[in-house]
Amino acid sequence: xxxTARNRAAVILAAGKGTRMKxxxxxxxxxxxxxxxxxxxxxLARQTGCARIVVVVHPSQQVLIDHxxxxxxxxxxxFQDPPMGTGHAVRxxxxxxxxxxxxxxxxxxxxxxxxxxxxxxxxxxxQRDASIGVLGFDTEAPKLYGRLITSGDGELEAIVEAREATxxxxxxxxxxxxxxxxxxxxxxxxxxxxxxxxxxxxxxxxDLVGLARAEGLRCRAVRxxxAxxxxxxxxxxxxxxxxxxxxxxxxxxxxxxVTLVAPETVFxxxxxxxxxxxxxxxxxxxxxxxxxxxxxxxxxxxxxEGAEIGPGASVGPFARxxxxxxxxxxxxxxxxxxxKNVRMAEGAKASHLSxxxxxxxxxxxxxxxxxxxxxxxxxxxxxxxxGAGAFVGSNSALVAPVTIGDGAYIGSGxxxxxxxxxxxxxxxxxxxxERKGWASAFREKxxxxxxxxxxx
Numbered sequence: 001x002x003x004t005a006r007n008r009a010a011v012i013l014a015a016g017k018g019t020r021m022k023x024x025x026x027x028x029x030x031x032x033x034x035x036x037x038x039x040x041x042x043x044l045a046r047q048t049g050c051a052r053i054v055v056v057v058h059p060s061q062q063v064l065i066d067h068x069x070x071x072x073x074x075x076x077x078x079f080q081d082p083p084m085g086t087g088h089a090v091r092x093x094x095x096x097x098x099x100x101x102x103x104x105x106x107x108x109x110x111x112x113x114x115x116x117x118x119x120x121x122x123x124x125x126x127q128r129d130a131s132i133g134v135l136g137f138d139t140e141a142p143k144l145y146g147r148l149i150t151s152g153d154g155e156l157e158a159i160v161e162a163r164e165a166t167x168x169x170x171x172x173x174x175x176x177x178x179x180x181x182x183x184x185x186x187x188x189x190x191x192x193x194x195x196x197x198x199x200x201x202x203x204x205x206x207d208l209v210g211l212a213r214a215e216g217l218r219c220r221a222v223r224x225x226x227a228x229x230x231x232x233x234x235x236x237x238x239x240x241x242x243x244x245x246x247x248x249x250x251x252x253x254x255x256x257x258v259t260l261v262a263p264e265t266v267f268x269x270x271x272x273x274x275x276x277x278x279x280x281x282x283x284x285x286x287x288x289x290x291x292x293x294x295x296x297x298x299x300x301x302x303x304x305e306g307a308e309i310g311p312g313a314s315v316g317p318f319a320r321x322x323x324x325x326x327x328x329x330x331x332x333x334x335x336x337x338x339x340k341n342v343r344m345a346e347g348a349k350a351s352h353l354s355x356x357x358x359x360x361x362x363x364x365x366x367x368x369x370x371x372x373x374x375x376x377x378x379x380x381x382x383x384x385x386x387g388a389g390a391f392v393g394s395n396s397a398l399v400a401p402v403t404i405g406d407g408a409y410i411g412s413g414x415x416x417x418x419x420x421x422x423x424x425x426x427x428x429x430x431x432x433x434e435r436k437g438w439a440s441a442f443r444e445k446x447x448x449x450x451x452x453x454x455x456x
Contacts, residue, residue: 007102008123009052009184010045011093014038014109015080017058020234026057026064028109030238033245034269034288036067037232040112042075045105047116048123052100054093055109056080085202086178087194094188104184106205110232112241114179118224122181131186131217132208134159135179137226145175146206148221156219159206174221177229180205186217245270253280269305281317289323296327299335307339310346328363341381342373345388357381362388362406370395387422 018027028038038055045053054076057064068075076096080089090106097104103126105119118135125133134156136148142162147169149158159176160169180187187208194207209219232238249268253260257276260266265282272286275294284298287305292298296309299316306323309315313327317335324341327333331344334351342356350356350367358375361367365386373384374397382400386392390404393412404410405422414428 006127007100008048008050009097009100009102009104010041010048010050010054010107011090011097011104012038012041012045012053012055012107012109013086013089014041014064015056015058015061015083015089016110016233017060018110018233021238022235026061027233029064029067030232032112032232032238032241032270033249035112035271037112038064038068038109039071040270041107041109041114042071044107044114044116044119046073048105048119050105052076052097054078054096056089056092058083084196085200086205087191087203087207090205091188091191091203094191097184097188100184102184103181104187105181106179108178108231111177111179111229112232113228113230113244114224115228118222118228119179119181121222121224122179125220125222126181126183128220129218130182130220132156132180132182132212132219134209134219134221135177135224135229136174136221137177137224137229138173139175139226140173142170142173142175147172148174148176150174150221154220156209156221157213159209161206174223176206177224178205178231179229180208182208182212186212284316290321348386356384358400359384359386361386362390364388365390365392367392368394368396368412372397374399 014028016027021027021030029036042053055068056078059079059081065077068077078093078096080092103123105122122133122135134148144162146162147160147165148156149160149169149172150156190208190211193211194203196203212219227244230237230241230244232241246267250260250263250266253274254263258274259279262282266280267285269286269288271288272290274292277294278292279297281298281300283301285303289306290304291308293309293311295312297314302316302319304321307321307325310328310331312330314332315321319333319335320338322340325339326343328344329346331347332349333339336352337350337354340357342359342361344361345363347364348361353369354367354371355373357373358381359373365388371392375381375384384398384400385403387404387406387408389407392410395413396410397415399415399417402416403419405420407423408420409425410416411427414426416426416428420426
C-alpha cells in the first residue's frame with residue numbers, strides 16, 4: 001500500500017451454512033492447502049493493508065467463531081441472523097466499522113485464491129476516479145454468472161444477473177466475482193437504499209453499482225483470472241481450488257530451483273518453504289509448517305508436518321516427520337521412522353523402523369532399528385536425550401525421562417529406565433536359557449495331539 005493511500009478495511013462474508021458441502025463443518029472452515037478458506041481471506045485483507053477486518057458469521061457457527069477468536073490480531077466478528085443477502089451481510093458489519101474513514105473491500109470466506117495484486121488493483125481504481133470498484137473475470141462459459149456491462153472506456157455501467165439479461169448481454173464474457181470495494185461511508189450510505197424487491201426477497205450488494213450510477217458516480221471493473229476467483233460451495237469446488245493451488249505451488253517450487261521428480265504427485269501446504277537444490281521424490285505430502293533447506297532430500301512416500309529439514313539432510317522413504325521434528329545438517333531418517341518434537345543434531349541417524357518422540361539426539365549419534373522413545377505415560381510427555389556419538393542398539397526401548405551420555409552404547413534389546421553415563425555400556429536383558437531337545441519333543445507331542453483330535 002502506498003504512503004498516499006487511504007485507510008483500508010475489509011468485510012469478509014462467511015455466514016453461509018454451505019449446505020451443498022454436505023458437512024457439519026462451516027463452509028469457510030474447509031481447507032485449501034492445509035488452511036481454512038476463511039484464513040486465506042483474512043490473510044488477503046492483511047496483505048493489502050486492511051487495518052480493520054470484520055468477519056460476518058451466523059451465530060450457529062460456533063466452530064468458526066472460536067477459530068476466529070484464536071487467530072492473532074484484532075479481528076471483529078459480526079452476526080447475520082437471519083441471512084438476507086450479501087447487501088444485508090455487509091450492513092451487519094457497519095457497527096464494527098463505526099467512524100471508520102477510508103476504503104472498504106468486501107471479500108468472501110469461500111474464495112481462497114484471490115491474489116493480493118487484484119485487490120491492490122481494485123483499491124487503485126478507487127484512488128484514480130472510481131467510487132465503486134468490482135472485481136470481474138473473463139470466461140468462455142459465463143453460464144449463470146452476473147455480467148459486468150462496461151462502456152468503451154472501461155467504466156462499469158451495470159451488473160446484470162443472467163436470468164435478467166438480454167440475449168445481447170448474455171454474450172458478454174466479463175462476469176461478476178462479487179468482490180467489491182469503495183469508500184466505506186459511501187457504500188454504507190448506498191446500502192441503506194437497497195431494497196429486497198426481487199424473487200428471493202434479499203438485499204443484494206450488486207445493487208450498489210446501479211445506485212451509484214444514478215447519483216452520477218463512476219464505477220470501474222477490474223479484471224482478474226478466472227482461476228483466481230473460484231468459489232467453493234461444494235466439495236467438487238473445493239477440490240478444484242485445491243488442484244489450482246497445488247499446480248501453482250509445484251510451478252513456483254520448480255521455478256525456485258527445487259527438483260521435483262514427479263511434480264504431480266507432490267502436495268504442498270500454503271506455507272511450505274523449500275530452498276533451491278532440495279530434491280523431492282514422488283508421492284510426498286507436506287502439511288502446514290514445513291521448511292526444507294538447500295540440498296536436503298525427501299524420499300518417496302514421506303509425510304511431513306511442522307518440521308524443519310536442514311541442509312543435506314535426508315528423510316525417508318516412507319518416513320513421517322511430525323510437528324517439532326528438526327533435522328540439522330546431514331542428519332538422516334530412513335524408512336518407517338516417525339519423529340515428533342525431536343531435534344536431531346548434525347549427522348545423527350535413525351535408519352529404519354523407529355519412533356522418536358520428545359527429545360534430543362546428539363551429533364553423530366546412531367539409533368538402531370526398532371528403537372522406541374517411550375515418552376508418554378498416559379498423562380504427561382517426557383524427554384529422552386541422546387548424547388553426541390552415542391550408539392543405541394536395535395530393538396531398544398528408552399523409557400523417558402532418560403539421558404544417554406555422549407559416546408555411550410546401549411545393547412540391543414534393552415529396556416533403559418535409568419540414565420547412562422558417557423562412554424558407558426548399558427545392557428538390560430533377562431538370562432538366556434536353553435533346553436536341549438525341547439523343540440523336537442514339543443513338535444512330536446503336538447503332532448500326536450493334532451492327529452488324535454482329527455480322528456475324533
